[in-house]
Amino acid sequence: MIEYHLPFIVNGRVIEGNDLHLKYRDGEVSIFMPEVSRKVIRKINEIPSRILYEVPSEDIISFLNQVGDLWKNKNYELRKESVKISSLTTGYHEKMIQFSYDMIPYILSKEFLNQTIDIELHNRKFLDEWIKVGETMVRAIPIGKLLHIVAGNVPIVSILSFIMGILTKNVNIVKVASGDPSTFIHFVLSFQEIDKNHPVTKTTSALYWKHDSEAEKECFDIVNGILVWGGFDAVHSARKKSKPNQVILEFGPRKSVQLIGKEVYENDTKLQEVAQKIAHDLSLYDQQACHSPQIAFVEGEAEKLCRAIAKAMETKERNLPKGYTSVDEKTAVSHERMMAKFRGDKVFQPDSTKWTIILTKDFENTVQHPLSRTLYVIEVKDLKEVLEYIDETVMVVAFSSFKRLNELKDEIFKRGVDRITVIGKMGYFPLGYPQEGRRNLSQLVKWVGIDVN
Amino acid sequence: MRVDEILAHPDPYHMKIEEKNDLKFRAIKESFLHHYENCARYREYSESKKITPEEIKNFDDLSKIPLLPINIFKKYDLLSVKKEDIHIVAKSSGTTGNISKVFKDKLTVERLFKGVFKMMDWMVKKRGGFVGALNPPPEENDAWMVQTVSLIFPQYFDKMEYFIKQGKIDIEYMIKRLLNPATPKPRHLFGPPFAYLKVIEGLKKTGINIELDNDSFAVTGGGWKMFADKSIPKGIFREMLSKEFSIPTENIRDSYSCTEINSWIVDCKHFKKHIPPWLHVSIRNPENPDEEMEEGEEGLIAFLDPLAHSYPAFILTDDIGKIVVGENEVCECGSIGPCLHEDIRRAKGAEARGCALKLQKLVNGIK
Numbered sequence: 001m002i003e004y005h006l007p008f009i010v011n012g013r014v015i016e017g018n019d020l021h022l023k024y025r026d027g028e029v030s031i032f033m034p035e036v037s038r039k040v041i042r043k044i045n046e047i048p049s050r051i052l053y054e055v056p057s058e059d060i061i062s063f064l065n066q067v068g069d070l071w072k073n074k075n076y077e078l079r080k081e082s083v084k085i086s087s088l089t090t091g092y093h094e095k096m097i098q099f100s101y102d103m104i105p106y107i108l109s110k111e112f113l114n115q116t117i118d119i120e121l122h123n124r125k126f127l128d129e130w131i132k133v134g135e136t137m138v139r140a141i142p143i144g145k146l147l148h149i150v151a152g153n154v155p156i157v158s159i160l161s162f163i164m165g166i167l168t169k170n171v172n173i174v175k176v177a178s179g180d181p182s183t184f185i186h187f188v189l190s191f192q193e194i195d196k197n198h199p200v201t202k203t204t205s206a207l208y209w210k211h212d213s214e215a216e217k218e219c220f221d222i223v224n225g226i227l228v229w230g231g232f233d234a235v236h237s238a239r240k241k242s243k244p245n246q247v248i249l250e251f252g253p254r255k256s257v258q259l260i261g262k263e264v265y266e267n268d269t270k271l272q273e274v275a276q277k278i279a280h281d282l283s284l285y286d287q288q289a290c291h292s293p294q295i296a297f298v299e300g301e302a303e304k305l306c307r308a309i310a311k312a313m314e315t316k317e318r319n320l321p322k323g324y325t326s327v328d329e330k331t332a333v334s335h336e337r338m339m340a341k342f343r344g345d346k347v348f349q350p351d352s353t354k355w356t357i358i359l360t361k362d363f364e365n366t367v368q369h370p371l372s373r374t375l376y377v378i379e380v381k382d383l384k385e386v387l388e389y390i391d392e393t394v395m396v397v398a399f400s401s402f403k404r405l406n407e408l409k410d411e412i413f414k415r416g417v418d419r420i421t422v423i424g425k426m427g428y429f430p431l432g433y434p435q436e437g438r439r440n441l442s443q444l445v446k447w448v449g450i451d452v453n
Numbered sequence: 454m455r456v457d458e459i460l461a462h463p464d465p466y467h468m469k470i471e472e473k474n475d476l477k478f479r480a481i482k483e484s485f486l487h488h489y490e491n492c493a494r495y496r497e498y499s500e501s502k503k504i505t506p507e508e509i510k511n512f513d514d515l516s517k518i519p520l521l522p523i524n525i526f527k528k529y530d531l532l533s534v535k536k537e538d539i540h541i542v543a544k545s546s547g548t549t550g551n552i553s554k555v556f557k558d559k560l561t562v563e564r565l566f567k568g569v570f571k572m573m574d575w576m577v578k579k580r581g582g583f584v585g586a587l588n589p590p591p592e593e594n595d596a597w598m599v600q601t602v603s604l605i606f607p608q609y610f611d612k613m614e615y616f617i618k619q620g621k622i623d624i625e626y627m628i629k630r631l632l633n634p635a636t637p638k639p640r641h642l643f644g645p646p647f648a649y650l651k652v653i654e655g656l657k658k659t660g661i662n663i664e665l666d667n668d669s670f671a672v673t674g675g676g677w678k679m680f681a682d683k684s685i686p687k688g689i690f691r692e693m694l695s696k697e698f699s700i701p702t703e704n705i706r707d708s709y710s711c712t713e714i715n716s717w718i719v720d721c722k723h724f725k726k727h728i729p730p731w732l733h734v735s736i737r738n739p740e741n742p743d744e745e746m747e748e749g750e751e752g753l754i755a756f757l758d759p760l761a762h763s764y765p766a767f768i769l770t771d772d773i774g775k776i777v778v779g780e781n782e783v784c785e786c787g788s789i790g791p792c793l794h795e796d797i798r799r800a801k802g803a804e805a806r807g808c809a810l811k812l813q814k815l816v817n818g819i820k
Contacts, residue, residue, distance in 0.1 A: 330739035331753055331771050331800035338522040338742065338769065342498050342529075353740050368524065368802075 004085050005032045006181055008208065009188045010040055011047060012201040020208065022089075022178055025324060029088045031181060036209045041218040044173060044205050049144030049224065052169035055199045057127045060166055061113045063200045067190050068108025071101060082186035086155055090180050091324035092286060099320065100155040100285075104187075107156070107163065112431060117167055119432050120441035127169065127445070135452045140445035142169040143247055144224030149238055151230035151252065152179020153288040159187055161227050161251075162204070168444040171203045173219060177230075181208050211237070225444060227251070247443055251436055254290040254395035255369075258423055259383050261404040262299040274400055275308035277424030278375070279316045281398065282309075282355070284427040286322055287371045291396045291426045294369050295376045297386045302379045303346065306357050309375065310348040313355040322354045322373060329353070332370035340365070363389050383408060392416030398423045455480035456759040459731040460567040466575045466730065466788040470781050473730045473789055477759075478512045481733055484759035485509060485518050485767070491533040495521070495765045515733055516745050520755050520769040526553035526713055534558050534763045543597040545712040555597070555712050558763035562604075565715040568729055568760055569605050572717050575727075575788070576706065577670055583612045583637045585627060587644020587652060588675070590615040597712040598675050602643065611637040617648065624655035631663050639666040642698070645675035646690060646707075647683060653697050664699040671698055672719070674708040676799070687724070687795055709797055713768045715760040718793065723785050725777055725792035733757040734791055736776055739800075742769050751775045754797065771800045 007014045017034025024031070052060070070076050079101060087094045106112060117124040121140055123131065130137040146165045150158040158174055162184070165172040176184045184206050191201040209215045220226075225247035228238040235250050242248055258281065264274040281293050298305055333353040340347050340358045343365065348357040355373035360366065366376040380386055383404060390397065390412055396419045397412050399405040409420050418437050419429075429435065459465055459476045468476075486506040489496050499505065499519045508517055525531065528551075532539075538558045545553035557565070574580070584606050588594070591603035606613045616627040631640055642649075642665075649671070656663065665671070671694050677684040685693070691705040703722035710717045716729045728734045736752040738744040746752035754774045758766035774797040778790035 327739050327751070327773060328801040331773070332802055334739055334742050334753075335522040335524060335769070335771060338520070339524060339528070341501065342494075342521065342525060344497075344501075351741070370802075 001028060001030065002088065003030045003032065004088075004182075006085075006185050007189075008034050008036065008040075009185065009204065009206040010043055011203065011205060012191065012196065014189070014192065015040075020210075022181065022208075024089050025091075025326075031085070031089065033181065033208055036207045036213070036215040038214050038218045040207070041215050041222060044145070044171070044219075045222040047145075047171055047203060049171060050142050050169075051171065052199055052203060053141060055169060057117065057124055057167070057169075059198075060169070060200055061110055063191075063194060063198050064108045064113060064163070064166070065110050066194045067187070068105040070190050070193065071108070071187070072105040074098065078186045078190055082182045085182035085186075086180050087323065089178075089182060090152055090155065091326065092155075093321040093323040095320055096285065096323060097155055101183075103156055104159060107160065113163070113167060115431055116163075117441065120439045121445070127167075130450065132452065133449075136449035137452060138447060138449045140168070140442075141448055142171075143444055143446050145171040145173065145222060146225045146227060146444065147219055147223040148172060148174040149226065149228040149230070149234060150174060150177050150184070151234065152177030152181075153230070154285055155180050155183040157229050157251075158184035161229060162187075164227065164440050164444055166200055166204070168441050170225070170444060173205045173207065173223065175216075175219075176206055176208050178208065216241070225249070249436070249438070249440055249443055252290050254418075255294045255393055256291050256396035256398070256426060257386075257390070257394055258293045258296040258398045258400075258426075259386055259404065259408070260296055260298045260305065260400045260423070261383060263404075264305065264400050265300070271305065271308050272312070274423065275305065275312040276315070277422075278309050279312035280320075280424055281426040282313070282373055282375050283316045283320050283322070287373050289427065291429075292371075293375060293398065293426060294371075295363075295366050295378060295389075297378050297380050297383065297389075299380055299383050302359055302377050306346065306348050306359050306377050309357050309377075310355075313357070313373070314350070317350075317354055325353055325372065329370070329372045333372050333374060336368065336370045336374065339368075384411075387411055387415065390415040390417060395419065396421060396426050398426045455483050456564065456731055460564060460571065460760075462571075462730075465571055466727065468730060468789065470783070470789055474512055474780070477731060477733060478515065480731060480759040481515055481518070481757045482506065482509050484757075484761070487762070488533045488765035488767075492531060492765050494529065494531060495519075495533070515757060516735055518757055518767050520737070520742060520767050521765060523553070523711070523713055523768055523770050526555050527551040530554065530556060531764045532556050533765060539763060541600070543600070543712045544595050545597060553712050556763050557715075557761075560762040561715060561760060561764075564760040564762070565601070566605060566608070568716050568731065569601070570609060572719055572729055573609055576672075576719055577639075577641070577668070579639075579668070580609060581611045581637065582639045582641060583614075584610045584641045584643055585631065586613060586615050587617055587622070587642060587648035588615070589617050589620070593619065598710070606643070610641070616652075617644075622648065622651050622655055624652070624659060627652070628656075628659065628661050628663065631665070632661075639669040641665075641669055642671045643674065645677070646673045646685075647677055649673065649690075649694060650683065650685075653693065656697065662699075663697070667700070668704070669698065669700045670704045670706060671700060672706045672708055674710070674717075691724075707795060709793070711768075711770060711772075713770075714756050714758040714766055716758065720795060721784060721786035721788060721792070724795045725784055725786070726795055726797070727784065727788055728791050728793065730789065731759060734776070734793065736774065737769060739773075746775075748776050748779050753800075754793070771802075772797050773800055774798075 018032040019035035020033045022031040126140040148161040188206045220241045227249045229251040330353045346359040539556045540559045543555040695702040706720040708719045716732045735755045736746040755769045777794045778784045778792035782790040
């Protein structure tokens with residue numbers, strides 16, 4: 001039995017307590033946290049919504065950058081502690097958590113943050129100054145208090161969501177995911193080490209509550225915007241609880257696919273390289289992310305590629321191992337393998353349920369996807385045939401080459417996809433990418449204007 | 454057929470273990486041969502796994518019989534008889550995804566009746582009395598559990614009534630019926646656990662106390678379904694019901710079944726779920742369902758059901774459970790094993806994790 005205690009953070013103050021008990025891995029792991037009362041939420045509500053209005057963006061960015069510097073160090077105590085806990089609660093292998101945390105210094109670098117504002121708001125000065133636009137002096141002011149309901153499937157999602165909120169100078173309440181309460185709480189604990197009284201510290205809260213609690217109701221009443229990440233239930237529930245005039249930004253649920261052209265068979269080296277990239281995309285976050293591929297459409301004969309992917313998955317298992325697999329996940333994978341074998345599909349698998357490649361004929365067979373590093377492979381004569389399966393449920397489409405990407409990109413976007421990339425890069429969202437088809441920072445500010453004349 | 458021999462046994466839950474094992478083995482082997490010969494898809498599947506009826510030589514070989522994942526019935530019409538011989542198409546009551554369709558011929562349904570009668574004889578000891586069903590009538594719901602109850606109970610009890618109509622529990626009518634001196638005794642109740650909770654809630658509002666009889670049974674079935682967040686530990690639940698209806702706790706029993714098998718598995722008075730002697734249960738390794746788990750270890754519940762004549766009922770469920778009384782053991786209640794632990798849970802699908810896709814539901818839900 002492993003036990004950890006996590007505090008919550010209210011307006012920068014660290015509050016300890018053990019009233020709330022979260023269990024993981026069939027009760028083998030316990031996390032204790034304080035219970036959040038209505039009083040706590042009222043305390044957050046006492047902060048003026050636009051308290052950061054006058055704080056220069058440079059100060060905020062510099063503060064975040066210092067936090068990023070702390071997290072750059074793999075031996076930083078809070079990072080080390082969080083890796084351990086996050087691995088136990090998410091089920092990911094510690095190497096996967098490290099992989100995710102390695103992105104923190106990059107997304108908190110001055111360059112990344114400044115460019116993000118410039119791209120999303122066109123000019124970072126809108127946040128700090130009045131800029132003449134036509135006959136109006138325009139400024140982007142915070143919308144107020146934001147509630148972030150984050151998912152635990154990608155550990156740094158909580159930090160990404162928070163960055164959107166703080167760059168736009170909003171007051172942020174992050175409801176951490178039960179699947180990963182550790183990452184954001186440890187991240188915010190770092191603020192204490194830099195400056196306990198910094199405006200970013202004093203306007204950030206990291207909490208956890210159970211669904212439909214009094215604290216949750218109170219929180220939905222006081223916020224001006226909600227960023228909700230995750231599956232259907234989380235998104236639907238946030239929509240139902242929100243009030244008119246509250247901004248809601250939804251992130252999920254989506255799936256992603258790969259389109260592999262016949263050129264991958266040019267030679268064995270090329271085939272292996274492609275297989276390794278497919279294996280990498282498939283292994284990231286054990287396929288629980290929206291950008292994880294669920295199906296690979298392959299032009300021409302696919303069995304050879306399946307064998308190459310299977311081999312690459314064995315290697316991947318060594319350098320990015322699969323984490324804890326619950327009985328439920330094993331059940332879903334085993335059942336899906338049996339279904340596939342019953343219908344005569346070719347199934348490539350190890351002795352365990354660590355990964356599965358299913359060469360199937362019909363797209364319909366992919367609907368009950370068990371995730372857990374399972375890839376359905378479907379042969380097509382021409383990649384154009386895949387267009388009929390592409391719709392708004394698809395987030396990322398990854399091609400085997402930029403050449404093939406360019407041939408089909410417009411037809412794919414017309415069907416509702418957000419992003420097109422090449423295999424091996426599905427989990428890396430480049431600067432400038434409009435997440436969920438939006439400029440999110442622009443939605444988290446209120447654009448106000450003064451008549452010039 | 455061998456299976457009919459066990460069904461005809463005067464006291465199958467107390468037969469000698471050797472006799473039970475022998476009859477069960479022969480019934481299942483016979484059943485495997487029948488489906489292998491008459492269900493082409495199942496034969497192909499068995500051949501792909503390199504298993505033929507000749508391989509099944511003794512009781513231990515039963516574990517070699519190829520299992521069908523339970524979702525097969527959501528996608529394929531599996532038949533070992535002609536379609537025109539089908540008597541009933543049983544449908545599952547699943548709350549998500551597609552429903553299962555299981556094709557049952559007359560012989561399968563007759564055996565189901567015989568088996569459930571034997572099980573009820575074992576549980577309630579005396580036929581007759583009254584049963585109040587806390588599930589909708591068959592014309593309002595085509596789920597197999599509802600249909601089975603509507604077919605079997607009127608034949609077993611003197612009188613049966615439905616207390617749920619148009620999705621609502623009619624508390625007033627229930628009170629009237631249960632308290633009417635003319636209602637046959639003993640008065641039993643059957644329904645899903647969440648319906649009992651609603652009944653208790655309703656009775657509290659009226660302030661009326663219902664005392665059932667000493668030999669009344671309150672049986673639950675069907676699980677908590679979409680009310681899982683309200684589920685109550687079984688011990689506490691039994692205490693609640695016992696207090697509410699003034700019946701002994703040992704008469705509060707839970708039952709377990711699924712559309713794909715033709716037996717009801719019910720708790721004994723020690724709350725162990727008794728597998729009827731004609732049904733074979735096996736606990737499989739979730740990582741590799743071809744492997745059996747050691748006795749007492751948790752895993753996926755698999756059934757070999759020889760009662761099914763019209764389709765192969767060799768099923769791997771997605772329910773997780775464990776055996777607490779072995780195949781060759783006798784339970785403390787005096788009946789023969791095997792028994793499952795009273796707690797059985799459905800494995801959570803991928804939709805509970807990650808960014809699983811239920812956009813269709815999302816759109817429908819909001820509109």
